[in-house]
Amino acid sequence: MxxxxxxxxxxxxxxxxxxxxxxxxxxxxxxxxxxxxxxxxxxxxxxxxxxxxxxxxxxxxxxxxQWDCKAEPDTEIAFMPARVVLQDFTGVPCVVDLAAMRDAVTKLGGNPNQINPLIPSELVIDHSVQVDVFGRADALELNGKIEFERNLERYSFLRWGQKSLENFKVVPPNTGIVHQVNLENLARVVMGREVDGVLQAFPDTVFGTDSHTTMINGIGVLGWGVGGIEAEAAMLGQPSSMLIPQVVGFKLTGKLPEGTTATDLVLTVTQMLRSLGVVGKFVEFFGEGLQHLPLADRATIANMAPEYGATCGIFPIDAEAVNYLRLSGRSEEQIALVEAYAKAQGLWHDANSPHASYSATLELDLAEIKPSLAGPKRPQDRVLLSGMKDNFHANLEGLTANRPARKTEVKRMDAEGGDQPQAEHLAAKPKSNIRIHDQDCDLNDGSVVIAAITSCTNTSNPAVMLGAGLLARNAARLGLKAKPWVKTSLGPGSLVVTDYLKKAGVMDDLEKLGFFVVGYGCTTCIGNSGPLPDEVSKGIAENDLVVASVLSGNRNFEGRVHSEVKMNYLASPPLVVAYAIAGTVDIDLTNDPLAHTPDGKPVYLRDIWPTNKEIGDMIAATVGPELFAQNYADVFKGDSRWNQIASPEGESFQWDESSTYIKNPPYFDGMTMQVGSIDDVHGARVMGLFGDSITTDHISPAGNIKKDSPAGRFLQARGVQPADFNSYGSRRGNDDVMVRGTFANIRIKNLMFGGEEGGNTLYFDKTGSVGEKLAIYDAAMKYKADGVPLVVFAGKEYGTGSSRDWAAKGTNLLGVKAVVAESFERIHRSNLVGMGVLPLQFHAGENAKSHGLDGSETIDVVGLADGAAKTATIVARKADGSEKTFEVKVLLLTPKEVEYFRHGGILHYVLRQLAARKAA
Structure with missing residues (x-):
């Protein structure tokens, strides 16, 4: 060193x-x-x-x-996180790869025990629980039972990893949401660790395989979400390349006014930063307002960094951070290390700390915050509570523009003065009459059918959780209830939250309004909202109603929360309870009665909203270190269900060939110690010709598996019924399923077919005759059998969205050798390199259309010079023999990336390094 x-x-x-x-x-x-x-x-x-x-x-x-705050990022540096945190959807494929590498290193003459994470790596199982059962006391038990039945194979595999891999721990189901568990227990803030025999102190930094890893920025820990491939690389000791970023300073002054919450604050911050534009930048919060901002509020703001577009949204280490460490039951030894190290390094913040220089600065007076929601489709679209009714109507118009007019019978006076029924098309407000819970009800546009207290964004914050409990208490005392058509759920985020809600005596009140605990996971926030009651689903379909959800989550993208719910609003937990009582978003809660008491008296939101002092007093009386200590004492142990799962023993995993969840991937088949070279590509066919903004959701769907899709047909051939398909996300440990899902999104548009949606392409046999329309997977397998490589052409911002590793892995397994795009999302470009797929970039102003490509061409990529070239030449040949030649940039940006690529990918590079070390 x-x-x-x-x-x-x-x-x-x-x-x-x-x-x-x-x-x-x-x-x-x-x-x-x-x-x-x-x-x-x-x-x-x-x-x-x-x-x-x-x-x-x-x-x-x-x-x-010598950082220049105003300079555009252009200098590449290597970053090595201190640890990695994973959730189960993204973590399972990481562990699958480690298990596969153990097999591969053995074949190369190494030892399976050489394959272990080199830094602390902790996986929290939180993405698998779904709200199948709700509104009843046994919802938690029944949802947990269903969860284990659905995911037994995955959980058995993770138990093997927990027992067999060093530096790898698993937080079992029914413990909490990954980012909340990270904040409340896993984060060290300052690491004290032996490195090469020397006891070192250094900042706790983290990579997470989930976008909202940034929540940990609230306690001064630098970290952000990465793709699974980048996380695996970090686990195996490989650096991550990044450009030295610009840093935006966000100055906070004042304090939050009465009647507002951290949720209102973060929605305001998100809107402001989205307007400024902070994609690819760090955001750092400072100012005297920090002294009025509890740690939980800071974590709420940090959690939403992906929503305002920043790489991170960080707060410094200060007295409030240390207070939280003590509150959450950290040892006094750890707290002393954090404080001593931060002060020794000049990382400690107090009132006398000098302000840093920033690339740009925003300022917000907390006293100006007003009650807000966000929606109905994006988290940055803030709506004042007072403007919700208008917002609903403004968005309703666009969603119902193509809805057929309803034929309504009206009475007209005839010539003799009598009533004469006539059918007319009227713009009457549609409604569906349903009977649910022994009540006759009307469902309308704007009816709230899901009200979910969910997501670590808010469940980690005692102020908003106890605020919701107090509001529920005040409502219950007046005899108010949630409307019968509302699917209510409470996902507390950690066992600590349940304990302090019970200790405060407000859990009973939440349950009286239908908010029973449904599970300890992300639930509704990631779309695991479960089915709506049949009566509600039928009522929505009957009149094509535009219904709504209100959730305390961080994302409300179209189709994410529930396929039948077209409007989704983010709100604080107290407002979630309030809208469950109102049963509609077609209401102004600042002026209209929320509901009426059983004897007909109007009740307004202001009548039941708790004061800041009431909330503060309740936090002081109920939230203490003992709750954290008792709930996290055996955090990796799990409950009886977890411990009863049978799992394989041994250093190497015993693969079950019949499994449709866990499979040994083919990345290392036939691998030797011989390092390859970066060769030109000849005679490739175009697999996809895509436009702008192809996201990782387009490339690698995470949602439902369609029955007639290649993945659906594969599962049915293996005896899996459609009802048991689960999701692509849950089957990320099986490459047979995932490669069939790659580019299978029903909304993707391959421009070979104009504007037609669906994951199809044209297959040309060796004669080059007229192309046959096939599913992309089916065509790719035919090309593979023919020995024909593939390329993809795309527009701007290729690979944006969640940094999904399967978007690169699936591309590789389909046989794609290169992706040529106008621009790439940073992480996806890195993931393609890590999987041995060459990213190439059109010169400015050029694209597939400007070069006259239609997807029927054969493609050569020449002049790569074993990675030494910064540009390459593409030769596109038409069936008539005509050629089009143009130059593209080679996006292997560092010597390390060139080295990875020669090896066939980052995992191959690591394997050979380890095997060579053993041989030596």
């Missing part, structure tokens, strides 16, 4: 001596006084990992130390 600037120093705390790399010592050479907190974290990371230039060199350290 190099130390060009001689920053190695000692820190004595808790009777131990820690080695650390001192920023103040470096500050004697460079002026670091104006460097943002997050940049100091990056700088320390480089100091600690300096290796003479192979990964981190002196010039990288100087580039960050």
């Amino acid at each position: 190099a130390d060009s600037f001689a920053t190695r120093a000692q820190l004595d705390v808790n009777g131990k001596s820690y080695t650390y790399f001192s920023l103040p010592i470096l500050g004697q050479r460079f002026d670091l006084s104006k460097l943002p907190y997050s940049m100091k974290i990056l700088l320390e990371n480089l100091l600690r990992h300096e290796d003479g230039g192979m990964t981190v060199g002196k010039d990288h350290i100087e580039a960050v130390a």
